[in-house]
Each structure stands twice: as C-alpha cells, then as structure tokens.
Amino acid sequence: MKSEDNKAVPKVHYIEITDAHEGQRLDNFLMKMLKGVPKSRIYRIIRKGEVRINKGRCDAKRKLILGDLVRIPPIRVAEEKELISAPAYLTSCLKRDVIFEDNAILVINKPSGFAVHGGSGISTGVIEALRELRPESHFLELVHRLDRDTSGCLIFAKKRSALRTLHEYFRGDGVKKSYLALLDGRWEKKKLIVDQPLLKNVSQGGQRMVKISSSGKPSKTLFKQLALYQGATLVEASPYTGRTHQIRVHAAWLGHAIIGDERYGKTEINKAFKRRGYKRLFLHAHKLQFAHPVSGEILRLTAPLPDELQALLDKEQSLKILETEPKRSEDF
Template identity: 45%
Template sequence: MVGAVAEVRFIHVDAEDAGQRLDNFLLKHLRKVPRPLIYRIVRKGEVRVNKGRAQVSQRLKAGDVVRIPPVKLPDSPERVTPPASQVPRIEQAILFEDDDLIVINKPSGMAVHGGSGVSWGLIELVRNARPLAKRVELVHRLDRDTSGAIILAKKMSVLRDLHQQIREHQVTKLYWTLVKGRWPKALMKVEHPLRKFTLPSGERRVEVHPAGKPSLSFVRLLVDLGQASLIEVKLATGRTHQIRVHCAANGHPIAGDDKYGDAEFDQWQARQGMHSLALHARMVAFKHPKTGEQVKIFAPLYPDFDKLLRHHQLSQKEIS
C-alpha cells in the first residue's frame, strides 16, 4: 500500500446528492478507490450513515451524515480504462440519447460496472465515450448475462427524478425470456419471497425462502413452442435474479441459465444457435425528467435470440 485517504471524514448529504445510492456517493468522494474495496469497507461497518451501519444499496437523504474512514490505496491503481475498441459497440447500441439521459441496449455478457473480477463495464465505457458529461450514472441495473434496455442519467437531478419514479412504480420494464416447457396461460402472477445466500465456494445465489424479501412478477405467455415458451415478465419488485429464480421455482427455468437452469434444456437451446442467457429487457417506459413527456423505448433482440425465434418461424415484430 503506497497511498491512503488518511483521515476520517464526515460528509453531510445535500439536496444534490439526495436519493443517490451509498456506493455511488462513496465512489464520488473516494475517486481513486476501486469499487470492490468500497464494498468491503461498507460490509465491515467502517462506513456509517447517521452513526449506524449501512448497505451499499442504501439511498441517502438530504441531511444524512456519512462517515468515511481512512482508506489505504493499492500499490497500482485498479481503475482501468476500457479498451477504445469497445466504444463503437456501445455507440451502436444506443437506443435514445439527449442532454439528460441515455438508454442503451446492453449486450449479454457485459457487466454494468467494474468490480468482482471485472475491470470495466458498461458505465466505464459510457463515461469514456462521453467525457463531457459530468455525472453519468446507472439509473438501474441488469445482471451481467441479461441483455436489453438500461437507463443511464447524465445529471444528478435526472438520476434523482428517475429513482423517485422507480420507487413510486412509475417506470415500466418488460422482459422477454425463453423458458423450459409449456408455461400455463393462466399463470399470470408469481409471488415467491427471495433470499440471498452464499455457496461454500463463495458464489452468491438467490433462493425462494419464507424469510426472504417479498417478490412479485407478472407474467404473460407470448408463444407456446411445445418444448419451450416465450413469456413476457413485468416486475413489481426488483430483487436480484428475480425472474430467473421465479421461473425456475415454477418448474420453467430460463434457457442458458448457468445458475438456476436445466442442462438438457440448455443443450436444446444451443442446438438452435443460442448460447447466452435467454433473458432480455425488451421495453422500458418512464416520464422524461425534464420535458415531462412519456418515453417508451423498445430494445431489439440481439441476433442469437432473434435467430432462435426465427428458427420457429417467429418474428419479434409480430409478437405482441
């Protein structure tokens, strides 16, 4: 360790930072500290909010006091500049952009941010591609293997507004996913409490458990393919791996799911040319924070998912 943030600091949260997640707030004030280290000091209780322990996902309020401890910095910086060759890939995936926000069709396999063994992710790519945007932040998250529409804010006021819309269930997100077997048309509501746990290997998983957090998904059958079903899912809650676990718990695991899936079903999927997780954020709708207009954006399926549908003589444009 060659450097350190040497003194304890107590920072008062102002109106500009109200509504921000604690991890993003800390990244702003500890710019040279890698994200995994920030997560570690929060888990160890070294970061305090109003003298109490906190979680990285905690939303801060105006007037909160955040205690930031001394932090030793690693010998070599862990902040990595994403390869310039990846920037065109993201530019081509932009679905909507103005001075306030960006909506991107995130590819499967791309993390939304660096950390946990990933040196860079979507947010680092966008910041690299938009150096004049002062505050590019993720409005919400998608799993690394989930593709589709994701919103990024360019201004703190826009981020706060969209977070408020999410809390008030004013942001609509629809997902398309291919699941094993015939999903019952009458099964339109899945409600299982979900709890996170850790395997002996250290891998984090989610399970249905009575002590878990309430979790609700609304489901609509789009196409019955016999061996599989294409369904549309609307989330009423946004728990980690919610769609994946809810589908698996009902006996219909998602194709390509290496955590909760079915190996034989994945082989069937692979024979039709798709090797990634068949879960796609198909649509996002929200009220534009600045104009007040309703924005609805559809994210086209990536070629492998689209190819699988076309194998069954289906067009994503014809499915409703």
C-alpha cells in the first residue's frame, strides 16, 4: 500500500523489550520510538487497544518488563531531520577523553564550550554528538549536567537500570564531587563552608541569573585553598547540593569570583586575563566518587586539567603552594 506522497505506510511490527528500555513507561517508550507522532495520537492508539503488550491491552503508564513483546500498529512517523554533524573538535575529545567505560556507564572529560545537550538555539550538544559517534549504542543517556563553559567529569548511562540508580545517587548523597576553580584575588582562608540559599532564574538586564536569596533553595559548598598566586587563588570546591551555577555564585559571594566568569565575575579582571590569551571559565569538574550502579564497587574518577587551564597555572608566579592532593580521607 502506498500513501499519496508515494512513501510506504509502515506495517505492524513487534519490539521485544531489552534492558535498554526495561522499567520505562509505555507512553514514554512509544514517544521515543515514534518520533514526530503527536502525543494525542499515541495515547489514542493505546486507548483503542492498537498497542498491545504480550497480546493484551495495556495502560499508558504500564512499566515495561524485560522480555515484553510490544505490538506497534501501522503509523506514519515523521521523517528524520537532516543530521547536523558535531564539530570535529568535540568529536575528537569524545573519542580521546574517556575516563571510564564498561557495559553500564561511560564517563568522559567534557571539553569547555559545549552544552551537554542541544536546545535553545544549540543544534548539537555532547549527548547528540556522542550518539552520532556511537550509532550502535541502543541506550545512551545523560546522568547529570555541567554548565556549557565547565569542563570535567560527565557521566552517561548505557543501561536504563544504571540510569535509575545513578539518578537516585544524585538525588541523595551518593555522589561526591570535587571541582578545581581559580578565583580572582588572594583568598587567604584555608577552608570555608558557604551555606547560602540560591534562587534561580532571576532576570537581570534580560539575562537569567541565580542569586543568593532567603527565598531560594538551601545550597552548601566547601571551599579549600590549594595554592596562592600573584593575583589569584586556586581552590577545591566541593558542593553538598547541586544547584544551578552553585559554585560560581558562592565564589562571587566570597568576594572572589571565578576567573573567566562572564556572568558573575568582574569585567575588568576577565578582560585582563583575556589580554593574556585566557578566554574561558576556570571551573573544572575534577573528581567524582560513587558506587558502581551494577557492581557496587566504589569508583574514584579523576579528569585531568585541560591544557589551557594547566598552562595558565604554569604561567602564574606561585607565591605559596599548599597541599594540592588532599589526603584520601579528606578528599572524599
């Protein structure tokens, strides 16, 4: 049978559920399988019994089980949009900068300057580039996010069961995170916990900002001084909560914003560093510790500083170097 535009109408087909989709709701599964089909139509074919699981009628909220056989009726799926290839530099980084990988998870050293996913005018993010690079992967999802200009440890799940477990870790205290940041000026304290609530999406001059506010969400970050330089301080920042721009806003609250922070930093200081050839945010997701979602083994993963960040530190005249590798018990 042919349609008016002379393209074949799809036939009934059956999909056996693997661990890539185990635990997913039927409606969400169909939306992913039938991209371009309106949600209203997907719910209608479920309601009318055209979609069946193991030959029986089913509810949209029904969670899929390993081995389920899902019947999908003939339905026209919108043609895929022309693929927009990922930038060559991003692709090169994704191939080269793998920190850890097995059959359940993948951890990369994300480069600065790339959003973790597309949207809001961004055609290709890290996850889209990774899927393009690995077309054979049946399941590949972001576990958490990093700001566009932040580099470092970024986790992906290769199984839905691993994704669920890792999401539980992030909602609780199952993941310990450590960032390296270069603050403007000399921050003389050795250690300080900033416990200041953050309010998201406050408009300032047409730009969405995060600010410290009593009406915001509880937010806590531990800052440790690692090294003092002529006009900057290298710190380790360990967030106890995971709010948007948390480390950046808390650093600015200290009176020592992160070098290269165009949103919360000091314009004149950022310009001075740009004149020296430095153009990015000095914030790097350095270390992660969590239990492997399948084996339970404790993973301690480290993302080396990118060359441009290390080069900046090497150029600075060090006045005082403290312990750059905290003891394991203090580290995590």
